[in-house]
Amino acid sequence: MLAVLSVCVFITVSLTGCGASSSKNQFTIYYVNQERTALAEYKTKLDESADAQALVNEMDKARKKSTFIPARPAYVKVDHVQTDGQNVYIYYTDTYKSMDNATEVLYRAAVVKTLTQLPEVDHVTFYVDGAPATYADGTVIGMMSADDFVEASGSNSADIQSADIKLYFANAKGDKLIPMDMNVTYNKNVPIERVVVEQLINGPGISGYYRTLPANVKLLGISVTDGTCYVNLDSTFIDGMVNAAEMVPVYSIVNSLCDIPQIDRVQILINGESNRMYRESISLETKFTNNEDIVQKTGE
Numbered sequence: 001m002l003a004v005l006s007v008c009v010f011i012t013v014s015l016t017g018c019g020a021s022s023s024k025n026q027f028t029i030y031y032v033n034q035e036r037t038a039l040a041e042y043k044t045k046l047d048e049s050a051d052a053q054a055l056v057n058e059m060d061k062a063r064k065k066s067t068f069i070p071a072r073p074a075y076v077k078v079d080h081v082q083t084d085g086q087n088v089y090i091y092y093t094d095t096y097k098s099m100d101n102a103t104e105v106l107y108r109a110a111v112v113k114t115l116t117q118l119p120e121v122d123h124v125t126f127y128v129d130g131a132p133a134t135y136a137d138g139t140v141i142g143m144m145s146a147d148d149f150v151e152a153s154g155s156n157s158a159d160i161q162s163a164d165i166k167l168y169f170a171n172a173k174g175d176k177l178i179p180m181d182m183n184v185t186y187n188k189n190v191p192i193e194r195v196v197v198e199q200l201i202n203g204p205g206i207s208g209y210y211r212t213l214p215a216n217v218k219l220l221g222i223s224v225t226d227g228t229c230y231v232n233l234d235s236t237f238i239d240g241m242v243n244a245a246e247m248v249p250v251y252s253i254v255n256s257l258c259d260i261p262q263i264d265r266v267q268i269l270i271n272g273e274s275n276r277m278y279r280e281s282i283s284l285e286t287k288f289t290n291n292e293d294i295v296q297k298t299g300e
Helices: 052-059 094-098 101-115 192-202 247-258
Strands: 006-008 011-016 024-032 039-047 078-084 087-092 123-128 159-170 177-187 219-225 228-233 265-270
Touching (some): 024 101, 087 094, 101 123, 159 247, 177 247, 192 219, 228 247
Parallel strands (some): 087 123, 228 265
Antiparallel strands (some): 006 159, 219 228
């Protein structure tokens, strides 16, 4: 297991830009202080048509009468920005790798917290030199949401923490699961089981692994009692389509969650109800346990 990384992200005083009008929306642009030890807020008005690229551009602006500086070091180059529904993908040159750990974590927090203010954006993913961004040990960072980063003010601080998780995605045929080791950074107040399911919903984002859950499925709630994890999804889980055999989506959730030490069993609920069928053949009243038979073996 990797060492857990704990980082405190502090929010300092905020400044407000000028030029308010009824046709503009207010955004908080995240900067860093001169020492690059804390985030700082700058509130400004942007046109209603502002998109992810516009916010990325705003983050790079020097602000008059402000001691804040852009979170992105000048030597880090953005190649381009793409959007895909609820996700934003930012592509960097290999200059991204030149950042030290503290600078890199603050920069990721600033970007994600800024861009997820757009109503259509839930997650942000970084790519470096064409490949998914990774931690120093090579594990994939993955999709990030605002909940992954904690803010604090004054002397009160809240930690960001990271953890190793194992996610199970589909193989190319959709008949077996393939494990993916991932290191995630998240709010310490968010249960790790929620992080696991949300990452499954986000999808793999890496070649050779395939989605097991519909991209628009909603996690309505999750809890663990006496070793059983109760996962409450909306009806998209049973109504939506993915290119996978019937057992694969179910055990993608079950095997991923059962890798967490305190979880032995998983029950999947649909809008709070257990008396539902998945693809008319799998009763969700079952408390499922880890299934190694559905995991693709090396060489298969």
